[in-house]
Amino acid sequence: MAKELPERNKIDDKYKWDLEDIYKTDEEWEKDFNRVKDKLKDIATFQGKLVNSSQNLLDGLNLIMEVEEVATRLYAYAHMRQDEDTRDQSYQSLFNRAQSLHNELASITSFMVPEILTLSREQMNKYLEEKEGLKLYRHLLDNILRQKDHYLSAKEERLIAMAGEVTQGPYNIFSMMNNADLTFPIIKDEKGEEVRVTHGRFIELMENKNRRVRKDAFKALYSKYNEFINTFASTLNTAVKSHIYYARVRKYNSALESALDDDNVPVDVYNNLIKTIKDNLKPMYKYMKLRKEILGVDELHMYDIYTPLVSDLDIKIPYEEAKEMVINGLKPLGDEYLNILKEGFNSGWIDVYENKGKRSGAYSSGCYGVHPYVLLNYTDNLDNVFTLAHEMGHAIHTYYSNKNQPFVYANYKIFVAEVASTLNETLLIKYLLENTQDEKKKKYLINHYLEQFRGTVYRQTMFAEFEKIIHEKVEQGQPLTSGLLKEIYKKLNEEYYGPDVVSDEEIALEWARIPHFYYNFYVYKYATGFSAATALANKILEEGDKAVQRYIQFLKSGDSDYPLNVLKKAGVDMSSPEPIESAISTFKEFVDRFEKLS
Template structure:
């Protein structure tokens, strides 16, 4: 298939034109996700909410008796699993309903109710893990040998024993669980402030029209061919955040203090170690990533020099990093066309994978367009027993096509894990969460390059892939370094004032970009708009994920069926083993820095190829 460029549907034009955003009722049903597949109505959701109390009561009846027999241990774990499955569905539905329109009071209340129920239930079952850990290890192994149904929970029990030094007494665990709602407050406050209350000014677009700046349109403006538009969007975005710098610093500081508190009470050396231990990932993996990227900063600087020359700029600013270097290739496409392109790109993964993805994209999995009050960005989510869902804010840019491929990778990983694992092992860990999504992006890049013989288009695609590596490997590693510094600062007794945060973040930008870029002062406020910082030490997994995905996609394309089978086996594995072990079986060793270095070497090779095409 050959791509058509510069085409948008009427629906896409409606969302992308200047003026206010459309309301949800203005969007055709075919472009909305179908949450009714999860719950037919809000009343059905409430019925599940009401049923949770009975399950929690049944579990609590076993308190003090869990270690008496293998049967009691099995029943307790089964009830916990049922509770978690039910709660995950309740919470996902409420949050996704709210994400449709964050200003809707009904959905706000449902999301709050779901969070409260989660915290209450966590408190009710807080006794279980400490009680299990009071059972001697040899007795647990004897239970496993004697009671076949308990085998389902063998890996979970072994994982509990591994984390035994970090689990507190039943009373202490109950207290921590009861504090869970307060602990989630910084993230909740930031989400509401950022999505519902934050208002941005209008700026003038390329045609001189006044257009409202939104989260969804910000990157679109930064990709503009007109530098004044890019600068206006950049200035408007960060001046708006700057007006709230004290509030945002206080919110983020509270989040970091929460991370440090939980790490200390659970006897970890640091918040970093505590976060990585959930995946049984050694801190050396994190440190190796930072080291490898630091070593390769000259490759980034070589790319920035090429960007500066290609754009014909005397000075390269931070708002010049996203606009395509190959300016006369317009690769916009409407959403149905993007779906077709992505389906063709994933063909190397086999007919069954293609069929499931195709059916899902046409069956209410995806919420496509930006609307008033809708949560910004993109994600894949869902609940066990129901197909996955994808939230987009599709604008018709090439980045949006890659976002579709990315989130479809998440959704397919979820779908296959759910199909092949029991609930207790279906939810894969965050460490591997970005592998399937980024592998899809690599396959899309390969497909796009294979379906054109136009050198200008090829240069454009290379530029896009280089930007993907810059944004995912270099940029996310810079974010990861910022997180490490903020948490270490608090652990050393420091205070996260607006001045310290801005100075630290600006210094990192100088380190990563300053050799070539004019590091504009306003970039110092960028930390304030990164929602992932409220999920501690998450972003580094984007960087390790793209490294693993690059290696896996190359194996799929060069080795064919044998590599595909190993890869699909990985997607079907959920969290039935530790993530590093699962990736090793798929063919990549993340304890070694080599996957990161390989991706960075590929980056350098692609910079050279692009330089040749643009010369």
């Protein structure tokens, strides 16, 4: 009998998030939905009059923020309800309605920016002096004027906003295919028992000590993607075209420049990341060679990449134990931070275990005015302990931001988002290494850190380069066929993993299962975030309370300043390659340390 996933109603309630903290019933959701619908008409009355006076500007901005706050709550509830069981059509419908409302709101408010852009800097300053309440919106208004060259007329902005529902299509189709429609084959585990490959189990199977199990799981997963590879290529091709469409209508030189400008991040930061990593592939190659030697294999295949190199140490970590490990690891962040962490563990923030139909992976989400939420698909291994620390980093960043910023600045940029999550992982690994004398366990933990670095810095930079290449291909008029995507991906895989790794044919399909390629140049932020987090974690451990206070201030800053500025105030300059080079030095030290223990 195959090990199948449980239905959601079989999971203990204490391991489920409590979405009733957002809406006690679906009926309450409906009331807010109708309230927003009615308020859309009120917003429309400001069109053509928004900047006629400082009072109009203030009233209009206040109303838009009020409605957007409720709309984000509607969206959060609907998407998290759907993610509990993606097969549930009632919540698919609720999510689709929330998404449509979001697009309708974007369409209705599309006059806001073009009308603000008709103001001169002098007129804007005059309005700010006239109305004390407008000072709240100073950074928002400055940011709009900064991007003046890339906004169009109110009529054109409305047309662009109306296209939102269509351009979201590729990701929605991918998500449904990936989470709801794909059923992966059953394989036999190391005991000969049947087990179905799932998204949640895949990495666990890749970590299996039995090479036959790893190989079978690897081939089983990718055989299913291969069945639909042309569909996945088509959805990704269309997603890339939508990114380019928005870049071109807004008069950017490239989709990359357009995506980065929202964070006010220069293209050089992206290109420098790729260049710095590619100039420093030797430590990665050394690690792969070491992996091959320790595993004692003639050929190191892609299904050998994840299995721990300490084969006789099998660490199983139940969820309750994982929580204690995270609390202990994050003690350098102080009592205030730890109290928020414990509140999150005990107050319905987290959806812990995988169930049938549940969205794969892990994330932190939520809405203003309600505590954040975390989705996990927890299995009892060390990797999932780090995932818990990672997602709670996001959640507590959101908690601090929401508590200390008004709604307009609460939603911090993704560029800084990965700092808080990765810093937690960095502190946890350092704590665990310091608190074990067992050489095998120490070796296991170093191996975990090396895997974390490989996955977060080297692999995500490879993803970032893949994104850059495929966007450039489409910008040059070349369609992304499945054959071309496989060719590009396999070549990059060979380049980043080096001569001691066999790039199996199946790995050329990996792009088909990565949701982040639909997120418009998102993944590079994992690598820059990891580098910034490494620097900040070191400062916290070296300087103590002073560095902690700077870091907590960073968490409280939200979107009240540009990301590079917020990080600079915390003590890291991401416009230079120095933090990335420093992170690579740490990786190299860990590789050398691992080699000595082997």
